[in-house]
Each structure stands twice: as structure tokens, then as C-alpha cells.
Amino acid sequence: MSTNLNNLVRQLVKRSTSEEGIIEQSLVEEVLAGLREIRPARYLEILKQYLIEIRKSLRVQVVEVELGCQPNELLVSKLRSKIESIGSGSLDLNVTRNDNLVAGYRIRIVDDVFEDSIQSRLAKLSHSLTT
Amino acid sequence: MSSITEIIRKEIENLSTDSTRTNIGTITTLADGVARVDGLSKVMYNEMIEFPNNVLGIALNLEENSVGCVLLGDVSSLKEGDEARTTGKLLSVPVGKELLGRVVDAVGRPMDGKGAINSEKTLPVERIAPGIIPRKSVDQPLQTGIMAVDSMVPIGRGQRELIIGDRSTGKTTIAIDTIINQAKINKQGEKSGDPNFRAVYCIYVAVGQKNANVARTIKTLEESGAMEYVTIVSAPAADNPANQYLAPYAGCAMGEWYMENGMDALIVYDDLSKHAVAYRQISLILKRPSGREAYPGDVFYLHSRLLERSARLNEESGNGSLTALPIIETQMGDVSGYIPTNVISITDGQIFLETDLFNKGIRPAVSVGLSVSRVGSAAQIKAYKKVAGKVKLELAQFRELAAFSQFESDLDATTKASLDRGARIVELFKQTASNPISVEVQTAIMWAMQNDFFDSISVDDVNRATQSLREYMETQGKDACELIYSTGKLEEETEQKLRTAVEDWKRTFS
Numbered sequence: 001m002s003t004n005l006n007n008l009v010r011q012l013v014k015r016s017t018s019e020e021g022i023i024e025q026s027l028v029e030e031v032l033a034g035l036r037e038i039r040p041a042r043y044l045e046i047l048k049q050y051l052i053e054i055r056k057s058l059r060v061q062v063v064e065v066e067l068g069c070q071p072n073e074l075l076v077s078k079l080r081s082k083i084e085s086i087g088s089g090s091l092d093l094n095v096t097r098n099d100n101l102v103a104g105y106r107i108r109i110v111d112d113v114f115e116d117s118i119q120s121r122l123a124k125l126s127h128s129l130t131t
Numbered sequence: 132m133s134s135i136t137e138i139i140r141k142e143i144e145n146l147s148t149d150s151t152r153t154n155i156g157t158i159t160t161l162a163d164g165v166a167r168v169d170g171l172s173k174v175m176y177n178e179m180i181e182f183p184n185n186v187l188g189i190a191l192n193l194e195e196n197s198v199g200c201v202l203l204g205d206v207s208s209l210k211e212g213d214e215a216r217t218t219g220k221l222l223s224v225p226v227g228k229e230l231l232g233r234v235v236d237a238v239g240r241p242m243d244g245k246g247a248i249n250s251e252k253t254l255p256v257e258r259i260a261p262g263i264i265p266r267k268s269v270d271q272p273l274q275t276g277i278m279a280v281d282s283m284v285p286i287g288r289g290q291r292e293l294i295i296g297d298r299s300t301g302k303t304t305i306a307i308d309t310i311i312n313q314a315k316i317n318k319q320g321e322k323s324g325d326p327n328f329r330a331v332y333c334i335y336v337a338v339g340q341k342n343a344n345v346a347r348t349i350k351t352l353e354e355s356g357a358m359e360y361v362t363i364v365s366a367p368a369a370d371n372p373a374n375q376y377l378a379p380y381a382g383c384a385m386g387e388w389y390m391e392n393g394m395d396a397l398i399v400y401d402d403l404s405k406h407a408v409a410y411r412q413i414s415l416i417l418k419r420p421s422g423r424e425a426y427p428g429d430v431f432y433l434h435s436r437l438l439e440r441s442a443r444l445n446e447e448s449g450n451g452s453l454t455a456l457p458i459i460e461t462q463m464g465d466v467s468g469y470i471p472t473n474v475i476s477i478t479d480g481q482i483f484l485e486t487d488l489f490n491k492g493i494r495p496a497v498s499v500g501l502s503v504s505r506v507g508s509a510a511q512i513k514a515y516k517k518v519a520g521k522v523k524l525e526l527a528q529f530r531e532l533a534a535f536s537q538f539e540s541d542l543d544a545t546t547k548a549s550l551d552r553g554a555r556i557v558e559l560f561k562q563t564a565s566n567p568i569s570v571e572v573q574t575a576i577m578w579a580m581q582n583d584f585f586d587s588i589s590v591d592d593v594n595r596a597t598q599s600l601r602e603y604m605e606t607q608g609k610d611a612c613e614l615i616y617s618t619g620k621l622e623e624e625t626e627q628k629l630r631t632a633v634e635d636w637k638r639t640f641s
Contacts, residue, residue: 006195108155111171111172112152112153112154113153113216114150114151114152115150115152116148116150121146125143128142128146129139
């Protein structure tokens with residue numbers, strides 16, 4: 001990957017980011033429209049790299065929360081305030097129910113996964129009994 | 132029944148119930164045993180990565196946007212989008228004496244169906260070689276039991292001696308014979324009850340070989356009773372390149388354990404040409420820039436960091452040693468190839484095996500001119516040094532004279548004597564496979580040669596005479612041999628005993 005292409009993609013990601021540091025759909029659409037119009041050399045390569053970088057940025061601002069039980073308002077707001085107190089700025093909290101966890105939680109912030117669930121404890125037990 | 136439930140109950144009690152924090156990523160591409168993973172921002176170089184279905188991988192390429200992992204298991208169950216997670220551990224293999232007599236794969240898992248390996252100790256496969264301070268010069272011999280090698284290219288404990296030659300020239304045979312001889316010496320030493328005796332434990336690393344060849348090697352070692360001192364690390368040709376790349380490092384870690392615990396070990400890498408090919412394959416798939424013959428730029432470092440881990444440690448560091456016998460296969464006898472020259476420059480000498488000699492029936496087909504041991508002569512026992520000191524020169528002169536004598540009909544007496552002596556030495560050095568000779572018997576045979584006892588025997592009969600003298604020295608001439616074994620010197624009394632024994636043998640030999 002050339003430095004020029006990397007620099008260009010970084011510029012595009014910057015243009016897709018609002019003043020609050022959040023990737024916004026409208027800005028992304030503007031960037032894509034601009035690219036379609038200009039059709040620069042290595043268009044496809046730029047798009048692929050842009051997608052990777054946008055995904056990366058989105059991962060930073062979206063926190064995936066999986067719960068073993070049905071999420072309720074109180075729990076979600078408590079989680080949000082706790083996570084936001086550790087990180088910087090406001091974050092999107094994507095809360096879903098995952099029955100595979102049986103009970104407990106699994107939180108993904110960027111590449112880090114914090115987990116305490118029955119599923120993970122059983123996996124640990126299985127690992128310690130088989131190795 | 133109750134004990135089983137007790138074990139599980141204890142396991143549950145000891146289980147940590149804290150929340151865990153792991154670093155994860157997603158497979159973006161998957162091809163030829165290599166996965167490119169998006170994420171894993173906290174991964175370490177060479178860290179073990181866990182994939183679904185208990186597949187393990189190693190992080191080899193840490194790039195700006197992704198991580199390149201080589202996979203170490205059945206990759207057919209993996210797909211794009213699968214989750215990969217860091218383990219916080221560098222790839223480690225079990226080490227210790229529990230591995231003796233076992234056949235394991237590149238990550239130390241048993242392959243011989245003899246059950247689990249009950250070793251609690253592990254060592255990382257990639258480690259930094261011992262530095263200058265803990266090292267010591269090579270000063271103890273490592274007998275191969277092959278007369279041509281022990282006399283002309285002696286090997287010391289802690290040395291790296293390359294075995295190089297074309298295909299089917301007897302490279303593996305030399306390595307296996309050396310292992311068999313170590314087992315023989317170990318048994319003899321243990322039987323003697325000598326408290327200063329130091330056994331040599333062996334590791335045989337088979338890289339990119341046919342499974343049938345590995346099975347044959349195991350059979351040879353078992354039949355000769357050597358298997359109890361040997362660990363075999365096998366990454367056959369059918370194994371994925373990642374395992375073939377890792378196997379020598381895994382074997383080295385197993386050998387290092389002996390060295391670091393004050394013991395002696397021998398490791399055979401069979402062979403490093405295939406190891407380099409496996410590494411080239413991985414590097415090309417990882418899209419690393421390629422250089423000469425499409426090998427990556429760090430192919431020298433690949434072997435130098437492996438072979439530098441073989442060393443002789445000083446007394447303060449436990450006095451252990453790890454001797455390495457790497458094997459390299461040449462093409463059409465060309466030692467100037469990329470990988471051969473690399474490994475030649477790393478090692479402390481080489482045993483070069485010639486196809487022509489092999490086809491002429493001169494086996495082991497050791498080339499006198501191209502074989503050298505840079506440090507081994509310092510480790511030879513005095514008695515053997517005394518009788519074998521001149522033999523390499525004599526044989527080299529013979530080869531030169533033999534080439535010229537083809538055009539000369541009238542030869543002077545000195546030339547004729549040199550040719551006669553050379554022809555007899557060539558016959559004397561012929562040795563069958565899996566038939567190592569102890570150093571004291573070798574000394575006796577060499578002494579007989581240097582003292583002209585073979586001169587009256589026709590060249591065609593020298594090999595038979597050598598066998599006969601060997602049998603005689605192992606039985607009736609035992610006294611002289613035991614004296615050489617215990618003193619390591621060739622004193623007047625020993626020489627007298629040798630003379631009597633050899634004269635007695637000569638009378639009976641017909």
C-alpha cells in the first residue's frame with residue numbers, strides 16, 4: 001500500500017468525521033459521491049482501503065454489548081455511563097441479547113472483549129479438564 | 132467414581148471466575164494455511180492465536196491494518212469472518228526427559244499413539260541463543276562411531292557440523308549412526324557406574340520428509356535399542372508449511388532444556404533445505420518481499436538464529452551442551468547454492484558426501500577435500516588424535532596422486548607407497564550403516580594401520596581384515612581397549628598391549 005494512497009484515505013476518513021469525532025452517514029455519502037464524480041486512479045483500491053478505515057473508526061465509537069438476559073433500560077443506562085466514564089466522548093451502545101451466554105455479559109470495545117458469562121466459564125472448565 | 136467427581140469438583144473450585152479480557156480480531160482472508168486477521172491490536176510477535184474449533188495459529192506478520200497468522204491445524208473448518216483471539220502466550224512445547232522415546236509433532240503433541248506426554252515443563256520455541264559469557268570452547272568429543280568422520284572431521288560437544296551432499300548419498304545414515312552410537316555409549320557409561328559419565332540425549336527433527344522414511348528411521352532406532360534416548364519431532368511433507376517451519380525450533384527448545392540443565396544433547400535437523408523451502412512458501416503467502424531464488428530476505432537469519440542456539444556452556448552455566456548436525460541437500464553436488472553457502476558459513480564445519488564415491492561403493496562417501504571440522508580436533512581424545520592425526524593428509528595426498536597416476540606408468544617408490552597406503556585407508560574407512568565402532572576399537576584399528584600391520588594384506592582384503600580386527604579387539608583384545616577407554620591416552624604400556632593383541636590377531640587372520 002503506497003504512502004500517497006494511505007494519506008488520501010486518511011483525508012477521506014477525516015472528511016467523513018464530524019467535529020465531535022463521530023463518523024456520520026451523511027458525510028460518508030458526500031465523500032462517496034465526490035469519489036464517484038472524480039473517479040481517481042486506483043478507485044477500487046481507494047474504496048477498499050476507505051472501507052477498512054471506516055470500519056476501524058466505527059469500531060472505536062460503537063460498543064457491542066451482548067447480554068444473557070433481556071436488556072432493560074436501567075441496565076443499559078448504567079452500562080452506558082460506566083463505559084463513557086472510562087472512554088472519551090459519547091459512544092454508540094449496541095445492546096443485544098445472546099442466549100448462548102446463558103447468563104452474564106460480553107462487551108466488545110474496539111478489539112478488546114470483556115466477558116463474564118456462563119458460556120465462558122464452561123469453556124474455561126472444559127479447557128482445564130482436557131489439557 | 133467418587134475420586135472422579137472429586138477431581139472435577141476441585142477443578143471447578145480452582146477455576147477463576149473473574150471477568151476475562153481478550154483481544155480479538157476477524158479473519159478477512161484465508162488461503163494456503165495463512166489467515167489475515169483484522170483487529171488483534173494488542174497481539175505480540177510470535178504469539179499463539181486461538182481460532183474456532185481449537186485451531187491454533189502464530190502471528191508472524193504484524194502490519195498496519197492486519198495481522199498475518201500461519202495456522203497450525205486443520206484449517207478446513209475455518210472461514211472468513213471467524214473470530215480469532217490472542218492467548219497472551221508465545222508458542223511453547225513440552226520439554227524434559229518425559230519426551231524420550233516419543234514421536235511428537237511440531238508443537239509437541241504425541242504422534243506415536245503412546246498416550247499423553249506427562250511433562251509439566253514447557254519452553255518457548257523461539258528463544259535467544261546463549262551469549263558470549265556463558266559459552267565455552269568445545270573440548271569434549273562427540274563420537275559418531277564412523278571411522279571416516281571421527282578420524283578426519285571430529286565433532287565436539289556443542290559444535291554445529293553440517294552434513295551436506297546430494298540426494299541418496301548417506302546424509303541421514305551418518306546422523307542416525309551418530310544417534311545409535313550415542314545410545315551405545317550411554318548404555319556402556321551407565322553400566323560402568325562412572326559418576327562422571329555424561330549421557331548424550333538425542334533429538335531427531337524430520338522436516339518435509341516422507342512418512343515412510345520417518346517410519347523407517349524410527350524402526351532403525353528401535354531395532355538398535357537407541358529409541359530410549361531419542362525424541363523424534365516430525366513435520367512430514369504432508370504437514371502444512373507452518374509446522375515444517377516450526378519443527379526445528381521446537382526440537383531445539385527440547386534440546387536446550389538438556390543443555391540448560393547441565394546435560395549434553397545432540398540434535399539432527401533433517402533437513403534444512405526443506406525447512407528453507409517451507410519458510411519461503413509461508414513468506415510468499417504472507418506477501419513478504421522475496422529475494423534470491425524467491426527466498427525472503429531473512430532466510431539467513433532463519434538458520435543462524437536456530438543454529439546459534441547450539442552451544443557448549445561453561446561450568447558456571449551448568450556445563451551442558453547442545454550439538455547440532457544440520458543436513459543440507461545439494462543439487463548436482465553444487466555447494467555454492469544459496470542455502471548451502473548460508474548454512475556452511477553458520478556452522479563449524481561440514482561433512483561433504485560425494486555421489487561419485489557413493490556409487491563406487493566407498494561408504495560413507497566422505498569427501499576428504501571438502502569436509503572440515505573447525506573446532507572438533509580440540510575435543511578428540513589424545514589416544515585417537517595420536518593415531519588419526521595424519522590420516523586426513525595421507526588420504527588427501529592419495530586422492531591427488533591417484534588422479535595423476537592414471538597417466539603415469541612408471542611411479543617412484545614414495546608415490547607408490549603413498550598410493551598403497553591411501554588405497555588401504557579407503558578400504559579401512561568403508562563401514563556399513565547402523566554399525567558404529569567404539570572409539571577404543573577405532574584407535575586400535577588406526578594404530579594397526581599406522582604401524583604397517585595392514586601392509587601385507589591385499590587391498591581387496593583390508594575391509595574384511597578390519598572387520599576381523601574389530602571383532603578380535605572387542606573380544607580377545609578387550610584389555611588394551613579398556614585401557615584406552617579408561618586413560619584416553621596411548622601410553623607405552625597401552626601400545627605394548629595393543630601390539631601383542633594385533634600381532635595375535637594377525638597370526639589368526641587369513
